[in-house]
């Protein structure tokens with residue numbers, strides 16, 4: 001994500017993404033601004049639950065990599081996919097909620 005050049009939807013200015021993190025009441029928002037018109041672009045919003053799940057899924061990934069038994073590996077992998085989807089849903093939901101709260 002770093003050093004990626006994007007163009008602003010609002011003013012078409014091209015710029016390099018410099019993500020910033022905003023923390024409030026356990027919620028972390030990563031975003032960047034257009035240097036020209038200051039338009040804000042949200043990248044990701046996480047809360048405690050999401051971060052805990054993200055940590056758990058990373059550990060699960062390591063477990064899968066280490067697992068030799070194909071049956072167990074398969075089972076762990078389907079759990080991994082399920083968890084991943086759940087995190088994605090939570091992130092989307094929180095992002096939506098966050099945007100609404102700010103008006």
Ligand SMILES: [Zn+2]
Pocket residue numbers: 008009010011012013034035036037038039
């Ligand atoms: Zn702009």
